[in-house]
Amino acid sequence: MTRPPGSGPGDPAMRADVLAGTAVRALCAEALLSPKPGLVDARGGGAHDDMDLPLLLASAEALRPTFRAVAFTAKRLFGVGLREELGRLGRAGDRAMSRATGEVNTHRGALWALGLLVAAVAGGADDERAAAGDAAGLAALPDRWIPVGPASHGELVRRRYGTGGARGEAEAGFPHVIEVALPRLRLARADGRTEEVARLDALLAVMSLLHDTCVLHRGGRAGLRVVQLGASAVLAEGGAGTDRGRAALLELDDRLRGLRLSPGGSGDLLAAALFLDLLPWPRRRPRAEREVMACRR
Numbered sequence: 001m002t003r004p005p006g007s008g009p010g011d012p013a014m015r016a017d018v019l020a021g022t023a024v025r026a027l028c029a030e031a032l033l034s035p036k037p038g039l040v041d042a043r044g045g046g047a048h049d050d051m052d053l054p055l056l057l058a059s060a061e062a063l064r065p066t067f068r069a070v071a072f073t074a075k076r077l078f079g080v081g082l083r084e085e086l087g088r089l090g091r092a093g094d095r096a097m098s099r100a101t102g103e104v105n106t107h108r109g110a111l112w113a114l115g116l117l118v119a120a121v122a123g124g125a126d127d128e129r130a131a132a133g134d135a136a137g138l139a140a141l142p143d144r145w146i147p148v149g150p151a152s153h154g155e156l157v158r159r160r161y162g163t164g165g166a167r168g169e170a171e172a173g174f175p176h177v178i179e180v181a182l183p184r185l186r187l188a189r190a191d192g193r194t195e196e197v198a199r200l201d202a203l204l205a206v207m208s209l210l211h212d213t214c215v216l217h218r219g220g221r222a223g224l225r226v227v228q229l230g231a232s233a234v235l236a237e238g239g240a241g242t243d244r245g246r247a248a249l250l251e252l253d254d255r256l257r258g259l260r261l262s263p264g265g266s267g268d269l270l271a272a273a274l275f276l277d278l279l280p281w282p283r284r285r286p287r288a289e290r291e292v293m294a295c296r297r
């Protein structure tokens, strides 16, 4: 759980501006990665007619002060006090995003995941699993100030299909980041894949398993099956780095754009994985290597 103030690593590499910079870099890296099935990328808006790459990059930059404030706050507060302040900062960040994008939801899910992870690292978590665990603890704490308003798409989907959505993923300690995206990223690197291919394979691995409320909202259970089976098929063909895998990926992209299905939750969790992967952890390599070995077995 979140540590009391003053017991963080005090590591200058984990200063608030470094954490905020790494969060923005992770968002930009996710946005730029191409070709992603159904998502906004360097080629265009994917399944979205209201987004493109410049909008996503502007939105990422608009969130930098929020991430910095989250990191400062997590060094100062802990427990429910921190959770409630994060809620306030997250809602203000959401408004900053909306101002930057003309009211388009470019990064709501990503701000939630990255905000919790930034807070966990600023609060003293000193490796990826500790960060995910501390973020889970924060997500599960009550926030008295959650505004009462119309149900979000995620809430409607949760009620209808009983899935946990972005909240459930965070409260469970980001299993699709820790157990799926990061091991796949490292396995692909260890197999000599390019960085772009490794990131695409990590995204596909998440898509093949996640119950994404964006997809369920737009396409119901049938839509979710298209996404999960389509991503599994690309991986079964060898992933984004093989000719057959690349052809299957482009086919899936056409299909998702045709059905207007966007795997936005998977995009968010890839950004969260890239954030943890890009951070200058004090002691990280041995664990990363162990995960590659575990994934090979």
Ligand SMILES: CC(C)(COP(=O)(O)OP(=O)(O)OC[C@H]1O[C@@H](n2cnc3c(N)ncnc32)[C@H](O)[C@@H]1O)[C@@H](O)C(=O)NCCC(=O)NCCS
Pocket (backbone or CB within 6 Å): 070, 086, 087, 088, 089, 090, 091, 108, 109, 110, 111, 112, 113, 115, 116, 143, 152, 153, 154, 155, 164, 165, 166, 167, 169, 210, 211, 212, 213, 214, 264, 265, 266, 268, 269
């Ligand atoms: C929890 C959030 C994401 C709201 O979730 P909800 O499902 O109700 O809303 P909504 O449908 O608008 O957005 C959910 C987004 O999560 C992503 N997502 C969808 N499914 C999943 C999933 N299974 N796992 C992870 N992310 C997912 C998608 O990008 C989607 O757009 C968040 O906006 C929130 O409540 N923020 C309050 C502010 C706060 O406490 N912030 C703290 C950190 S700064």
Ligand SMILES: Nc1ncnc2c1ncn2[C@@H]1O[C@H](COP(=O)(O)OP(=O)(O)OP(=O)(O)O)[C@@H](O)[C@H]1O
Pocket (backbone or CB within 6 Å): 030, 031, 039, 040, 041, 048, 051, 105, 106, 107, 108, 109, 110, 111, 153, 214, 217, 218, 262, 263, 264, 265, 266, 267, 268
């Ligand atoms: N590259 C990306 N392209 C598009 N969305 C992404 C990308 N990466 C992450 N996302 C996430 O996807 C979500 C946007 O999804 P979506 O447009 O379905 O949301 P919505 O506004 O709730 O729904 P709708 O557009 O169906 O009305 C954002 O919360 C964002 O965090």
